[in-house]
Structure formats: structure tokens, C-alpha cells
Amino acid sequence: MPFTERTPRVVAARALTRRQGRDKARRFLAEGAQAIREALAFGEVHELFTTATAAARNADLLTQATAAGVPVSEITDKAATALSETVTPQGLVAVCSLVDQPxxxxxxxxxxxxxxxxxxxxxxxxxxxxxxxxxxxxxxxxxxxxxxxxxxxxxxxxxxxxxxxxxxxxxxxxxxxxxxxxxxxxxxxxxxxxxxxxxxxxxxxxxxxxxxxxxxxxxxxxxxxxxxxxxxxxxxxxxxxxxxxxxxxxxxxxxxxxxxxxxxxx
Amino acid sequence: MPFTERTPRVVAARALTRRQGRDKARRFLAEGAQAIREALAFGEVHELFTTATAAARNADLLTQATAAGVPVSEITDKAATALSETVTPQGLVAVCSLVDQPxxxxxxxxxxxxxxxxxxxxxxxxxxxxxxxxxxxxxxxxxxxxxxxxxxxxxxxxxxxxxxxxxxxxxxxxxxxxxxxxxxxxxxxxxxxxxxxxxxxxxxxxxxxxxxxxxxxxxxxxxxxxxxxxxxxxxxxxxxxxxxxxxxxxxxxxxxxxxxxxxxxx
The missing domain is CATH 3.40.1280.10 (SPOUT methyltransferase, trefoil knot domain)
Structure with missing residues (x-):
């Protein structure tokens, strides 16, 4: 069963769409294949959420994430919308460590x-x-x-x-x-x-x-x-x-x- | 009485929000104070539509347009929305000659x-x-x-x-x-x-x-x-x-x- 917008891990990730939530958890969301590819290569990714449609379209990326030990979970389209800050959600969102440093x-x-x-x-x-x-x-x-x-x-x-x-x-x-x-x-x-x-x-x-x-x-x-x-x-x-x-x-x-x-x- | 979205001159201007309409009339719409200022200085302006609110905010510009012989007409907010290609209509739209040349x-x-x-x-x-x-x-x-x-x-x-x-x-x-x-x-x-x-x-x-x-x-x-x-x-x-x-x-x-x-x- 895919995670919904009420699944606790999705609810926790949704808090990262606000600055306060990000600063508290020291984590943020990277959305879309390109950002996630760079996050896997150069950042620190804690987990990855994908819709079934996005998973089919980005099989290589998900294989790469799994190989890197990143948990990948399927989410509903509605959950993807809840986690997206864009008008057209890409269905693919990663929870990453904040990138800023002293x-x-x-x-x-x-x-x-x-x-x-x-x-x-x-x-x-x-x-x-x-x-x-x-x-x-x-x-x-x-x-x-x-x-x-x-x-x-x-x-x-x-x-x-x-x-x-x-x-x-x-x-x-x-x-x-x-x-x-x-x-x-x-x-x-x-x-x-x-x-x-x-x-x-x-x-x-x-x-x-x-x-x-x-x-x-x-x-x-x-x-x-x-x-x-x-x-x-x-x-x-x-x-x-x-x-x-x-x-x-x-x-x-x-x-x-x-x-x-x-x-x-x- | 301000022009509404059904006033023939507003209807004619609205056709200029589509490429076909622009190419046929050889005219287009410039929206907002900055674009209109440049249009008055460097282009050819045929008429100007303004909401009451925008008129109050851009008195100098309207004076300048009138002095240049450009007819200025008041329009309703709804007409302004019909003539706007933006999410937040500025209430100020000029009908201009196309700028392209051979x-x-x-x-x-x-x-x-x-x-x-x-x-x-x-x-x-x-x-x-x-x-x-x-x-x-x-x-x-x-x-x-x-x-x-x-x-x-x-x-x-x-x-x-x-x-x-x-x-x-x-x-x-x-x-x-x-x-x-x-x-x-x-x-x-x-x-x-x-x-x-x-x-x-x-x-x-x-x-x-x-x-x-x-x-x-x-x-x-x-x-x-x-x-x-x-x-x-x-x-x-x-x-x-x-x-x-x-x-x-x-x-x-x-x-x-x-x-x-x-x-x-x-």
C-alpha cells in the first residue's frame, strides 16, 4: 500500500515545506529527478518518496538510491501533491540534510x-x-x-x-x-x-x-x-x-x- | 460609465491576447506602467485602458498619454482581467502597433x-x-x-x-x-x-x-x-x-x- 498524505512519515516530510520545519529537523526536500540525482551524488539523502508513475519513469535513479542505502517508499498522487512546492508535482521527492554550513x-x-x-x-x-x-x-x-x-x-x-x-x-x-x-x-x-x-x-x-x-x-x-x-x-x-x-x-x-x-x- | 468586458473596443482589444488576433490587427497589448511608459516613448500607442484604481496610481502617465493624443478610457476590474495575460492584472493596458519590421x-x-x-x-x-x-x-x-x-x-x-x-x-x-x-x-x-x-x-x-x-x-x-x-x-x-x-x-x-x-x- 502506498503512503498517503496522512502517513506519519509523509506528514513529517510535509513539515519540511516550511522554513521553520526545515530549520528544526535540519532537513529539506529536493523534488524532481535532476535535483535528486545531484543530491545523491553530492548531498546526504535520508529517504525518497515516489509515485508509481514517477517510479516507472525513473527506474535507474531508484536503483541508484536503493544501492546507496536510501529507503524508497511509494506514495499516492495526493501525497506527492502535499510534498510538492510546484504547480505540477513531479511525484519524486527526497528528504535531504540541509546543505548550509558555518x-x-x-x-x-x-x-x-x-x-x-x-x-x-x-x-x-x-x-x-x-x-x-x-x-x-x-x-x-x-x-x-x-x-x-x-x-x-x-x-x-x-x-x-x-x-x-x-x-x-x-x-x-x-x-x-x-x-x-x-x-x-x-x-x-x-x-x-x-x-x-x-x-x-x-x-x-x-x-x-x-x-x-x-x-x-x-x-x-x-x-x-x-x-x-x-x-x-x-x-x-x-x-x-x-x-x-x-x-x-x-x-x-x-x-x-x-x-x-x-x-x-x- | 467605465467600459466592461462586453464593450466592443474591449472585445476588440481582447482579441490581441492571441497571436492570430495580433497578426490580423497588427496591434498588441502592453500591460503595466513600465511597458506603457516605454511604448509612449519609443512605440506607437493607439489607446489606453485603465481601471479607476490604476488611474489614481498613474496620474502622470495618463496625463502624458493624453498630451500625446492617446485616447484614455476607464475600464472595470473585470474588463482589466479580460485584457490581462498575468495572474495579477495591473489595471493598465495600452493598444500598440506591432514592433516588428522586415x-x-x-x-x-x-x-x-x-x-x-x-x-x-x-x-x-x-x-x-x-x-x-x-x-x-x-x-x-x-x-x-x-x-x-x-x-x-x-x-x-x-x-x-x-x-x-x-x-x-x-x-x-x-x-x-x-x-x-x-x-x-x-x-x-x-x-x-x-x-x-x-x-x-x-x-x-x-x-x-x-x-x-x-x-x-x-x-x-x-x-x-x-x-x-x-x-x-x-x-x-x-x-x-x-x-x-x-x-x-x-x-x-x-x-x-x-x-x-x-x-x-x-
Missing amino acids: LESALAARPPLVAVLVGVSDPGNAGTVTRVADAAGAGAVLFAGDTVDPHNGKCVRSSTGSVFHLPIARSRDTATVLTACRTAGLRLVAADGHASLDLDAATDSGSLAVPTAWVFGSEAHGLSAEVLSLVDDVVKVPLHGRAESLNLATAAAVCLYASARALRGV | LESALAARPPLVAVLVGVSDPGNAGTVTRVADAAGAGAVLFAGDTVDPHNGKCVRSSTGSVFHLPIARSRDTATVLTACRTAGLRLVAADGHASLDLDAATDSGSLAVPTAWVFGSEAHGLSAEVLSLVDDVVKVPLHGRAESLNLATAAAVCLYASARALRGV
Whole structure:
């Protein structure tokens, strides 16, 4: 008999769709084949729930999970809906250990490129920037201030597995995060559309060729004057046409790739 | 008395929420204050519908529209919902002339940087790439093959006005679009995650320092072998970490900004 939405283990997992539940249990849900594949490879998976339909479609993945000692249980479609944070549940959900670690440990390897998100409340944006940071070779992503929980379902999904790929840390105290970056030998550069210095000039000056933590604010509100006062440079992506701005993920992509290239000594 | 969803002019405008209706009338709807501001500045607006609430909130914009000779009519909330393509109607909709033009005219100024979308069916992606192309200083965006209509409500919205900022053309025939680019003196470079040449190497070789049309495919299917056979170079954005790919808009941002910088002779 498949588990229903009233089966205690499903009820316990459902609590992980809320931040409070996740923080209490130190676990979260990864939904869909792609996220679960990355969780099995790079995270810690405690159990896996699947509908009969999803099981038929993802036989290899379930074999892999079972081989790794992960209990796999069948759930009803209604239970899958209860565990899903999407409009179209994929019928495949894994209970995973939270991926975040203390700031100091996330920065222990002294990575030359780090992304810091400050007050980014949109989970899709936070996840997409995490994916871009991973792609650009960043060694950590730090969620600071009122930034969304990296374990939010939409954030996990839009990161397409990247939340499992690189060290993640979070702290409500933005100043603490920035200080930790400095201690780890990182130069702090904030991205801000109102900056006077543009990215080309920053690149030309050679200032991006040193270990850098890029600080990104929310699309709606940007970075506060207080945060801007704590960084070494404030840089804008140049707008050559008539667009008034870039969205957060595309701006972060241009900045992080400019740093990746500068750090490679090109 | 405000117009209702049954008032003939509202019924006529509602037909513009479908591609067929737009193509027949050669008009489309721009929704929300930002899009309408750009439409008034850079497009051709035929009339404007507003709810009483939206009118109170956007008095300046309505004054500007009236001064420009655009008829402004009040509509009911229900009519606003009928004219909206979003979950949360903004209560402010303008009927505009289509922005696309023939390929040859879009390329007549021989722009040094152009974005070509091939088979991009997601309107949010197409709009975001249009915004990025505008920001990077591209001189045209070309919608080729089965790419979404640039006048689709979600595309217009995610372009944040950029569909009004730079020449847009569309053609079902991708080969025709690529030939037009060549005739306009553009080198054709396709972005493809499976390419052997990476963007840093392409930049270093100097090949991006000439007029370039970047060709982007859909996130799900990429570009067909046929399209890849028609371009001069196929280039991938390097993936330095564990991410398997970038999303379309972030990849396009990195490529277009690399070209913008190369074209400026840096």
C-alpha cells in the first residue's frame, strides 16, 4: 500500500515545506529527478518518496538510491501533491540534510571567487544566481540578511542542483558575512546599477584579478547604503542600449564571469 | 460609465491576447506602467485602458498619454482581467502597433551586434534575452523559426520595455534570417553547451572583435545540426564548476557582453 498524505512519515516530510520545519529537523526536500540525482551524488539523502508513475519513469535513479542505502517508499498522487512546492508535482521527492554550513567552514578553502546574496527574497533569483556562481567556478555562495532560505523548494529547483555542488552558508547578519569574507582574504565588490565605476573599467584596472566576493542585492531594492559602505568597490554592469537595468541573474552572470576570466590571468 | 468586458473596443482589444488576433490587427497589448511608459516613448500607442484604481496610481502617465493624443478610457476590474495575460492584472493596458519590421530594415543600420533567437518557445526567456541584448548594446533582436511571438504578453513584460527599444524582426525561416545577417556583414556565432571552442578562447583569438550575430537556441532543445552547420563558429560558455549548464538568459548575457567588450577594442 502506498503512503498517503496522512502517513506519519509523509506528514513529517510535509513539515519540511516550511522554513521553520526545515530549520528544526535540519532537513529539506529536493523534488524532481535532476535535483535528486545531484543530491545523491553530492548531498546526504535520508529517504525518497515516489509515485508509481514517477517510479516507472525513473527506474535507474531508484536503483541508484536503493544501492546507496536510501529507503524508497511509494506514495499516492495526493501525497506527492502535499510534498510538492510546484504547480505540477513531479511525484519524486527526497528528504535531504540541509546543505548550509558555518561561514568559516564554507570559506575554509579560501576560494578565489564567492557570491554573496544580501536581502534577495525571490527564491527563483537566489537559485539562479547559485547556478551561475557554480558555473563560473565560485567556491561558495553566502545567503546574507533577509535573503530567502537556500533550501526553499523554488530556490533548490532553479539552482538545478547547484545548491548541492558548492559550499553554502547563511547568516542574518550581513556585516558578519562580509567580515568573514575579508578574513578569508577576499576583496569585496558590490554590484549596483548606480555605481560610477563600470565593469569594463574595473576589469581593465586589474582589480578583479584578486580573490573577490561579489555582493548582490535584491532586484527591487538593491543594496543599502550601509552595505555599500562596507565594500571595497561598487561596480555597475555597463548599459550600452536603452535598457534601464539587467535582472539579478544576468547581472550576476556578467560580473562573476568577468571575475572568473580575470582570475585566470587573461 | 467605465467600459466592461462586453464593450466592443474591449472585445476588440481582447482579441490581441492571441497571436492570430495580433497578426490580423497588427496591434498588441502592453500591460503595466513600465511597458506603457516605454511604448509612449519609443512605440506607437493607439489607446489606453485603465481601471479607476490604476488611474489614481498613474496620474502622470495618463496625463502624458493624453498630451500625446492617446485616447484614455476607464475600464472595470473585470474588463482589466479580460485584457490581462498575468495572474495579477495591473489595471493598465495600452493598444500598440506591432514592433516588428522586415528583416532587411531591422538590419539596415548594419549593427555590429545582433541577437538571433531560434526556436525559443518560452516567452519569459525570449523577453529576458531581448532585455539583455538591449543592455549589451545590440542593434537588433531577430525571432527565427518557432520562436515565440515577441508581442506575447509575457515576452513583452519580461523584456521590461526593451521590445520597444531596438529593432525586432521575425521569420519562420531560420536560414533566411541567417542569410540576412550575413548580407548585413555579420559573422554568425552560435552558443551551444556542447561546443569545443569556449568563449574565453574565442575572445582571445580576436574573433569577437568583428560585427557578430549571436545565435541562441531553446533551453530544452538547443540548436539543430542544420542551424549549427550554417554558422561560422560554435562557442560554449565555459563551465568552471559542477553546473551542467546555464539558463538561456544568463548564457546570452555572458556571450553578448563578451562581444560588446571585444567590439569596443578592449
